[in-house]
Amino acid sequence: MRPGAAEVRHRPLGSTGIDVSVLGLGTVKLGRTEQVRYPRPFRLPDDAAARALLDCAAELGINLLDTAPAYGSSETRLGGLLRGRRHDWVLCTKVGEEFEQGRSRFDFSAGHVRRSVERSLERLATDYLDVVLIHSDGRDLDILDRGEVLETLLSLKEAGWIRAVGMSHKTEAGGRRALALGCDVIMATLSLDDDSESDLIAEAGRRGRGVLVKKALASGRAGVDSLRFAAAQPGVSSVVVGTVDPEHLRANARALEELP
Numbered sequence: 001m002r003p004g005a006a007e008v009r010h011r012p013l014g015s016t017g018i019d020v021s022v023l024g025l026g027t028v029k030l031g032r033t034e035q036v037r038y039p040r041p042f043r044l045p046d047d048a049a050a051r052a053l054l055d056c057a058a059e060l061g062i063n064l065l066d067t068a069p070a071y072g073s074s075e076t077r078l079g080g081l082l083r084g085r086r087h088d089w090v091l092c093t094k095v096g097e098e099f100e101q102g103r104s105r106f107d108f109s110a111g112h113v114r115r116s117v118e119r120s121l122e123r124l125a126t127d128y129l130d131v132v133l134i135h136s137d138g139r140d141l142d143i144l145d146r147g148e149v150l151e152t153l154l155s156l157k158e159a160g161w162i163r164a165v166g167m168s169h170k171t172e173a174g175g176r177r178a179l180a181l182g183c184d185v186i187m188a189t190l191s192l193d194d195d196s197e198s199d200l201i202a203e204a205g206r207r208g209r210g211v212l213v214k215k216a217l218a219s220g221r222a223g224v225d226s227l228r229f230a231a232a233q234p235g236v237s238s239v240v241v242g243t244v245d246p247e248h249l250r251a252n253a254r255a256l257e258e259l260p
């Protein structure tokens with residue numbers, strides 16, 4: 001390890017039997033530049049830079065990679081970059097959102113969910129996915145109460161294609177319904193700017209569910225104290241931060257090194 005480099009701890013992802021690093025790496029910026037809400041424009045890193053980023057993450061003890069079909073070429077690129085070392089990583093992907101020609105569309109039907117999971121397995125060049133989350137369009141309760149998507153994910157879990165299922169929700173009520181319906185994992189929003197889901201997150205933890213946090217840096221508008229705040233909240237398993245900059249990754253790991 002480089003002098004001064006921090007190594008992040010691992011925590012159980014609820015009762016899934018999966019351990020995740022307290023800092024996860026979000027990979028939107030490996031695959032998509034359009035329609036993202038970051039303060040500065042950016043370019044996709046080339047393969048050498050992407051490989052260096054993953055090497056840096058591994059060196060810091062990070063094992064969790066968060067991707068999605070809606071993140072452009074992210075899944076396909078990860079599949080190539082992780083060849084031969086897939087088992088060192090916990091791969092979290094999603095279903096329901098598709099991003100095509102600069103626009104999102106959503107499909108939560110059983111047929112689409114199954115095809116999407118098959119396609120993620122192909123793109124990520126693997127025969128199992130650690131976590132698959134419903135990629136909500138905001139209508140969390142409708143999506144969950146229709147039943148198809150969660151039932152399909154649970155049947156694919158039963159078949160051994162997926163180890164844990166859950167939802168990246170957009171509303172607190174959606175997060176609560178996801179827990180009530182037996183999701184293993186939720187992906188919640190939490191930062192110093194927005195702690196409105198902290199009770200939900202604590203409850204998820206008490207119920208043995210995994211909690212991944214998104215937007216802990218308010219998409220790049222907050223500092224590392226916000227990251228530390230999110231990671232220290234009861235119930236949080238891992239804080240997923242999107243970055244393509246190894247120096248930012250190191251700074252984020254350093255900010256969390258004192259945490260259990």
Ligand SMILES: NC(=O)c1ccc[n+]([C@@H]2O[C@H](COP(=O)([O-])OP(=O)(O)OC[C@H]3O[C@@H](n4cnc5c(N)ncnc54)[C@H](OP(=O)(O)O)[C@@H]3O)[C@@H](O)[C@H]2O)c1
Pocket residue numbers: 025026027028029038039066067094135136168187213214215216217218219220221224240241242243244245247248249251252
């Ligand atoms: N609906 C969903 O499921 C959903 C929605 C949003 C996010 N997510 C997941 O959560 C991840 C994180 O969310 P997010 O990307 O929206 O927000 P975020 O993690 O709050 O912020 C990411 C932004 O912060 C910047 N950044 C990271 N570390 C930094 C540092 N130390 N100093 C300064 N800037 C820093 C990054 O730029 P640099 O590249 O320059 O570091 C990037 O532009 C995503 O990658 C994705 O995996 C999921």
